[in-house]
Amino acid sequence: MxxxxxxxxxxxxxxxxxxxxxxxxxxxxxxxxxxxxxxxxxxxxxxxxxxxxxxxxxxxxxxxxxxxIEVRTRKNAEKMASSTKEQMPVTVEVSVNWTVNKEAALDLFKRYGGLDQFEQRILDPRFRSATKDTIPQFEAEQLIQDRASAINGIERRLSDEMAGFPVVVDNIQIENIVLPQKYINSIEIKQTEKNLAAAEEHKLERQRLEALRAVNTADAKAKGILKVAEAEAKSIILKGKAEAEAIEAKAKALRDNPLIVKLTEAQNWDGKLPSTIMGQGNMPIIDLRENNNRSN
Known part of the structure; x- marks a missing residue:
């Protein structure tokens, strides 16, 4: 109960x-x-x-x-096989950012049923197509060294194909490029040879500069020696000229004043008579010392 x-x-x-x-x-x-x-x-x-x-x-x-419906920037990444201009197989990883126009979100939902369906049916196929059409236009080495050109090519192609859709695509990036190992080895060998050539060129340039420096040093030294020699020569010339002028002045003074010769002889006489005299004509030399002795 x-x-x-x-x-x-x-x-x-x-x-x-x-x-x-x-x-x-x-x-x-x-x-x-x-x-x-x-x-x-x-x-x-x-x-x-x-x-x-x-x-x-x-x-x-x-x-x-x-x-x-997300209207923030979304990122799609694709890894796909392609080939370069020289028909070399290559695998590239490419990414793209895209954004739904906020005002067109309702239209996108009506036409495609949402973002996932839009990516699978519209964006991804066109993205792959734009990438595979662009990559073969570049050689492998150019693709590695100049990714920007390949990225610009993909971006132009994809923008044209997505022009009629309510989204904005931008910031395409080639994240990675995978080439055959043989080609990578050949690039490494080529780069090594290029580095060795650059090192040898640098060595030759350094030797050239050292030789040029030695030549400049020798030239400067030679110019210095020449300058010294010229200075010495000028000094000798000036000294000789001065001596010649002094001699000429002295000779002129003697010519103009005969008494100076007598005065000079008197100043230099030691007080002794000459021991010999020169005769005139055929007169022999007379020794005065012997006569003096006899007189004594």
Whole structure:
């Protein structure tokens, strides 16, 4: 009996809670929140009706649902096989950033059913096509050394193909290039030879500079010696000229003043008479000292 009353009470309590639960569920399904970087596409019985910006919004419970569409920049990466201009097989990893036009998010959802479907059906095939059409235009070495040209080529091709779609594509990058190992080895050998040639050229240039420096040093030294010699020669010339002028002046003075000769002889006489005299004509030399002795 007690057990039956308890069961009746539980059944009555559950029955009273149903309206409350229904109200809670109804209230819970009457609003939605769109987070930043997204827009909310409101669907009524599966049909897209409008889009809402980030924030709190209300909808008809159980009739309308919301699909969030990201309008921030997304990144797609592809790894694909291709070939270079010289028909060398190559594997490239390429990435692209793309953004949905915020105002066109509803149209994109209506036409393609969402971002994943748009990527798979529209963006990725065109991205692969643009890459595979561009890579064969470059030789392997050019592809490695000048990725920017290949990236610009892919970007131009993809932009043309995506011109009619409500998205913006940009910032294409070639993340990695994988070439056959034989070609990589040949590049390493070529680079090694180039480095050796550059080192040898640097060595020759250094030797040339050292030789030039030695020549310049010798030339400067020779010029220095020449300058010294010229200075000495000029000094000798000036000295000789001065002596000649002095002699000439002295001779002129002697010619103009004969008494100076006598005065000079008198100043230089030691007080002794000459021991010999020269005779005139055939007169022999007379030794005065012998005559003096005899007189004594």
């Amino acid at each position: 007690l057990k039956q009353k308890i069961n009746n009470f539980k059944g009555f309590s559950a029955f009273k809670m149903l309206p409350i639960l229904a109200l809670v569920v109804t209230v819970y399904n009457s609003y939605f929140i769109v987070i930043e970087g997204h827009v909310g596409v409101v669907k009524r019985f599966g049909e897209a009706k409008d889009q809402q910006n980030p924030g709190l919004h209300f909808k008809i419970p159980f009739i309308e649902t919301v699909e969030n």
